[in-house]
Amino acid sequence: MKKSKKILLPLSYKKKTRRPLSEKQKRLLRFNLQKFLFKKNFSTKKKIFLEIGFGYGENLINLGKKNIDELIIGCEVYEPGIANLVKKIEINNLKNICIYPKNTFSLLEKLKKNSIEKIFMLYPDPWPKKKHFKRRLISKFFLEKIDKILKKNGLIFISTDSENYLNTILIEFFLNRNFLWIDKKITNCYERPEKLIESKYEKKATMKGNKKYFLKFKKIC
Numbered sequence: 001m002k003k004s005k006k007i008l009l010p011l012s013y014k015k016k017t018r019r020p021l022s023e024k025q026k027r028l029l030r031f032n033l034q035k036f037l038f039k040k041n042f043s044t045k046k047k048i049f050l051e052i053g054f055g056y057g058e059n060l061i062n063l064g065k066k067n068i069d070e071l072i073i074g075c076e077v078y079e080p081g082i083a084n085l086v087k088k089i090e091i092n093n094l095k096n097i098c099i100y101p102k103n104t105f106s107l108l109e110k111l112k113k114n115s116i117e118k119i120f121m122l123y124p125d126p127w128p129k130k131k132h133f134k135r136r137l138i139s140k141f142f143l144e145k146i147d148k149i150l151k152k153n154g155l156i157f158i159s160t161d162s163e164n165y166l167n168t169i170l171i172e173f174f175l176n177r178n179f180l181w182i183d184k185k186i187t188n189c190y191e192r193p194e195k196l197i198e199s200k201y202e203k204k205a206t207m208k209g210n211k212k213y214f215l216k217f218k219k220i221c
């Protein structure tokens with residue numbers, strides 16, 4: 001009998017919350033999150049942007065405010081971050097954001113083919129120890145997944161403060177013929193694109209004196 005090949009999905013490495021959730025955070029997740037949840041068979045004529053691993057959601061809120069006519073989907077597994085985003089969506093009365101509070105790989109299976117205009121990944125976890133490299137989100141497998149959901153000419157914005165991860169990201173994109181690195185000059189990767197704002201992680205990276213890199217890729221076929 002033929003053995004079926006089992007595809008192992010990368011796990012979502014849920015961060016340990018240092019402090020337990022406050023009562024307010026628990027309420028936000030239990031009651032308020034519901035109305036912003038991503039629904040699998042949604043239909044929209046709007047352009048769709050996706051932010052993966054939005055952390056505390058600063059950039060996502062900014063995208064929501066600046067792109068009122070687009071739909072912004074945010075994916076994150078870190079509960080305090082999700083609670084913070086829910087709070088900010090309500091304070092800013094934004095109607096164009098929805099949240100997928102689970103592993104991005106399960107979201108990528110639910111999104112329609114060629115449906116996403118732009119993907120944002122600000123400082124995906126660098127996992128600096130060699131033994132943890134396999135936990136990194138950006139891999140050959142991941143690129144195959146985003147290739148499916150991204151429209152032709154769709155863009156991917158990625159930032160990182162890890163030189164080792166930067167190399168891996170560039171290699172993985174170079175190896176996938178459907179994507180092109182489109183920064184016009186190499187020095188562009190030292191400047192944050194105007195549409196991105198400084199996230200919480202970036203502030204910490206700046207304080208540590210780390211170099212930050214901003215990459216832009218296009219799906220060309």
Ligand SMILES: C[S@@+](CC[C@H](N)C(=O)[O-])C[C@H]1O[C@@H](n2cnc3c(N)ncnc32)[C@H](O)[C@@H]1O
Nearest residue numbers: 012053054055076077078103104122199200201
């Ligand atoms: C280093 S933090 C950066 C957060 C934010 N983008 C920023 O710049 O402040 C990476 C984030 O990705 C999230 N993350 C990691 N793996 C994920 C996955 N498989 N699905 C969804 N989110 C994930 C983590 O929970 C974490 O909040």
